[in-house]
Amino acid sequence: MQWTGWQVQCTTGNTGSDADNTAAFSAEVIVVFVDPATLKGENRLLHPALDDALRDLSRRGAFGAKPGETTVLPTMGLLPAKYALFTGYEAAPWTTKSFRIAAGGIGRALARLNVSSLQWRMPPGLAGMASEHGVRVAAAAAAEGLLLGMYTRNTSASEGRAVPKLAVRFEFDAEDFSEEWVEGFLVGIQTADAVCYARELTNLPGNRLTPAVFAEEAQSLAVQVGLECRIYDEKEAAVAGMGGLLAVGMGSANAPRMIVLRYRGRPESDDWTGLIGKGVTFDAGGINLKNGMGLEEFISDMGGAAAVFGAMRGMAERKLRVNVVAVVPAAENMPSGSAFKPGDVIKTFSGQTVEVLNTDAEGRIVLADGLTTAIREGARRLVDVATLTGAVMHALGDVTTGAITNDEPLLQQILQASQRSSEYVWPLPAHPEYKRMLRSDVADLKNHGGAWGGAIAGGLFIGAFAEELPWVHLDIGGTAWMWADRDLEPKGATGVMVRTLLEWLERESATVE
Numbered sequence: 001m002q003w004t005g006w007q008v009q010c011t012t013g014n015t016g017s018d019a020d021n022t023a024a025f026s027a028e029v030i031v032v033f034v035d036p037a038t039l040k041g042e043n044r045l046l047h048p049a050l051d052d053a054l055r056d057l058s059r060r061g062a063f064g065a066k067p068g069e070t071t072v073l074p075t076m077g078l079l080p081a082k083y084a085l086f087t088g089y090e091a092a093p094w095t096t097k098s099f100r101i102a103a104g105g106i107g108r109a110l111a112r113l114n115v116s117s118l119q120w121r122m123p124p125g126l127a128g129m130a131s132e133h134g135v136r137v138a139a140a141a142a143a144e145g146l147l148l149g150m151y152t153r154n155t156s157a158s159e160g161r162a163v164p165k166l167a168v169r170f171e172f173d174a175e176d177f178s179e180e181w182v183e184g185f186l187v188g189i190q191t192a193d194a195v196c197y198a199r200e201l202t203n204l205p206g207n208r209l210t211p212a213v214f215a216e217e218a219q220s221l222a223v224q225v226g227l228e229c230r231i232y233d234e235k236e237a238a239v240a241g242m243g244g245l246l247a248v249g250m251g252s253a254n255a256p257r258m259i260v261l262r263y264r265g266r267p268e269s270d271d272w273t274g275l276i277g278k279g280v281t282f283d284a285g286g287i288n289l290k291n292g293m294g295l296e297e298f299i300s301d302m303g304g305a306a307a308v309f310g311a312m313r314g315m316a317e318r319k320l321r322v323n324v325v326a327v328v329p330a331a332e333n334m335p336s337g338s339a340f341k342p343g344d345v346i347k348t349f350s351g352q353t354v355e356v357l358n359t360d361a362e363g364r365i366v367l368a369d370g371l372t373t374a375i376r377e378g379a380r381r382l383v384d385v386a387t388l389t390g391a392v393m394h395a396l397g398d399v400t401t402g403a404i405t406n407d408e409p410l411l412q413q414i415l416q417a418s419q420r421s422s423e424y425v426w427p428l429p430a431h432p433e434y435k436r437m438l439r440s441d442v443a444d445l446k447n448h449g450g451a452w453g454g455a456i457a458g459g460l461f462i463g464a465f466a467e468e469l470p471w472v473h474l475d476i477g478g479t480a481w482m483w484a485d486r487d488l489e490p491k492g493a494t495g496v497m498v499r500t501l502l503e504w505l506e507r508e509s510a511t512v513e
């Protein structure tokens, strides 16, 4: 998607009810925010006849002005715009999150109407309401909601993504407008583009996104947005000693890859942040074969890698002043005569040995080599994103991403970023007692900690490869994939954590001198 094709304008002043001030800009749709209290009242929303129609729908229970709820009325020549789009939102308490969801409703309605120009009348008093995280975050939320709401799954991402190019004119009350709206909105479009990119990668079926194809995608992303790219194929990985990646990948006819992407936004600094994404392009479980239903979901087992790719795209497009090395261990976890087996002891890239108790706990093994790769590439702090466990879903459901850390300040930065992005992240405990679950009699670690605390055991296994660097692990096992549409998240891949990673790095970028 290209945001460069967008036209964004703003006007202030009379955003009252009549049509005459809209003549200069002809939009197909006029968007008006309505909160439940105003809907129940009598004051003018847009036009007397349309207001009557809307309030009639409301009395019938067909429109309640809930955030994300929309109603479209044809204007029948009453206004220059062909359609009036009423969208519910919460004025009190106003939150960035519900504003984003309201914008998502607009996006979904626009996608149905198939229009490309809109006149977007902002709710009065917005500047005051948007003070929660500031105007830029609110404006970005509007753009993110709009685009994420418009997104629909496309199973042929490689054939080119859908490119919505909209002409938008925002109308503000004079006291609500600031230049930051336009800046924030354009940033939000870039963020949403990065999220949609992550979704499309994750939605790609396993046969269309093998580790080798994933590596080619990394190369083309690098060319598109200006990154350095280094790929280790299975032979180079073997020479380097990436025993974890190879063990997981060797059961598949599609050989594994270690993908390294580098974004240098602060050439004067040699401080590097490592982002490591689990890139299991399909997880059948290996010899510990998963059973039965819903296996198709496991095309999403590279959702962490996709989030990292999305973040790389976003930070490069936004030219953030950060240095980031992204590492994606990409492998397919399959059962076969050449697959690794329970009981195997493997030597990881770090030199630590791992006793394999369950081949379905493969993510932590490839990520071990991913962390070591990032460290050898110069990373001084590490954030990994992974569909690591089903257990995190038992703990937090499909709503919240689980976090584990060895460094409280780094975790706090990520948690604060997640509040601005309205993606839920919640810390799991990491007391030393939990590490005992991973003790092995025959190797440095075993890859399965037992029946309980699975998300913690999995996370702490990865942490054992952080070499004491500040590290945060984000388990998106419950949040990377939806079985049904939810607010801004369509069925399928969510692109979760792209927004939080970009928020975090944006703040880092803003605070360097």
Ligand code: BES
Pocket: 283, 285, 301, 358, 360, 361, 362, 363, 387, 388, 389, 390, 391, 448, 449, 454, 477, 478
């Ligand atoms: N990719 C899965 C985790 C997962 C499961 C993500 C369901 C999303 C939905 C991971 O590789 C896995 O299989 N984990 C096992 C670990 C267990 C064998 C220790 C799990 O969670 O069941």
Ligand code: MN
Pocket: 283, 285, 333, 359, 360, 361, 362, 363
């Ligand atoms: Mn697995």
Ligand code: ZN
Pocket: 280, 283, 301, 360, 362, 363, 387, 388
């Ligand atoms: Zn997996």
